[in-house]
Amino acid sequence: MKTVTKKGYAKINLHLDITGRTSDGYHLVETVMQSISLCDEVTLSLREDGAFTLSCNVDGVPTDEKNLAIKAALAFREKTGVKYGADIVINKRIPMAAGMAGGSADAAATLLCLNEACGNILSIDELCNLGATLGADVPFCIVGGTAYADGKGDILHDFEKMPDCYIVAACGGEGVSTPFAYKTLDGIYGGFYDESTYKSRGTEALSRAMGEGDISLIAKATYNIFEEPILSLRWVAKDIKKTMQEGGALGAMMSGSGPSVFGIFADKESAEQTAKTIRQKGYFAEVCRPVGDAVGRVRELS
Numbered sequence: 038m039k040t041v042t043k044k045g046y047a048k049i050n051l052h053l054d055i056t057g058r059t060s061d062g063y064h065l066v067e068t069v070m071q072s073i074s075l076c077d078e079v080t081l082s083l084r085e086d087g088a089f090t091l092s093c094n095v096d097g098v099p100t101d102e103k104n105l106a107i108k109a110a111l112a113f114r115e116k117t118g119v120k121y122g123a124d125i126v127i128n129k130r131i132p133m134a135a136g137m138a139g140g141s142a143d144a145a146a147t148l149l150c151l152n153e154a155c156g157n158i159l160s161i162d163e164l165c166n167l168g169a170t171l172g173a174d175v176p177f178c179i180v181g182g183t184a185y186a187d188g189k190g191d192i193l194h195d196f197e198k199m200p201d202c203y204i205v206a207a208c209g210g211e212g213v214s215t216p217f218a219y220k221t222l223d224g225i226y227g228g229f230y231d232e233s234t235y236k237s238r239g240t241e242a243l244s245r246a247m248g249e250g251d252i253s254l255i256a257k258a259t260y261n262i263f264e265e266p267i268l269s270l271r272w273v274a275k276d277i278k279k280t281m282q283e284g285g286a287l288g289a290m291m292s293g294s295g296p297s298v299f300g301i302f303a304d305k306e307s308a309e310q311t312a313k314t315i316r317q318k319g320y321f322a323e324v325c326r327p328v329g330d331a332v333g334r335v336r337e338l339s
């Protein structure tokens with residue numbers, strides 16, 4: 038039976054802000070996401086008997102229907118009516134619950150594997166729509182590259198491309214659940230984010246910097262509304278950020294709802310030395326490159 042392997046790339050948020058709240062309580066976000074070369078690898082082999090199995094090299098990752106990869110496979114089967122099951126093997130390298138979209142990357146890679154194994158019966162647009170039912174970051178993980186997203190973070194638009202550079206992705210210490218991060222933020226801003234309580238930053242400075250391809254300006258234009266409140270509660274993440282700044286990062290910022298932090302470096306040596314210093318402190322750090330930089334996207338929407 039057919040076997041397909043795909044990479045599921047981690048993402049960083051170059052910009053993450055909140056623009057309001059829906060009547061049913063969802064936070065509306067404005068974000069610019071970037072795929073980085075840190076990735077999980079998903080290998081999927083079709084099964085005639087319709088059963089699904091999952092194995093992963095990392096302890097603590099759910100191997101049942103709680104795993105987003107299995108959820109994605111079941112959603113694909115329901116949408117397309119195919120009768121196949123699959124053995125899914127995840128080689129995980131993206132740290133868990135770090136704000137780097139590891140689970141979403143696995144779900145995206147699973148959808149792409151399954152679609153290819155079944156003869157590409159869905160378009161990339163259809164896969165994104167299906168992915169959005171699994172999690173807000175899944176459509177971006179399917180398309181990859183650099184993208185602006187609004188709504189719940191699942192409506193993708195074009196954005197200027199990220200020029201090549203070195204990105205140190207790091208994390209350590211106590212994790213941050215996304216609901217906890219939003220609760221912390223709501224406690225500060227009163228939970229509404231309307232004009233009277235909160236003015237969102239906008240992405241003009243980042244867009245200009247990206248358009249000019251100026252890494253230094255890009256690093257300075259990064260923003261994350263969650264950073265200040267979460268770093269005041271997670272000293273390890275705060276220390277990692279400081280280590281990046283001391284190591285010569287042009288800018289360092291928390292990613293997503295944390296606690297992962299990324300640093301943007303112009304030169305490889307400083308990036309590698311900084312990653313080494315962070316690892317010596319006992320935390321995860323990897324030197325990455327932006328993925329999809331030359332083409333803007335990894336996969337074009339159809």
Ligand code: ATP
Nearest residue numbers: 103104105133134135136137138139140141143174
């Ligand atoms: P995001 O940035 O999209 O908010 P995250 O990177 O913070 O996500 P994940 O690594 O996706 O967080 O994991 C969050 C939780 O989801 C984990 O604690 C785990 O129990 C569950 N989970 C389900 N499927 C997966 C998967 N394939 N990989 C990792 N975690 C998964």
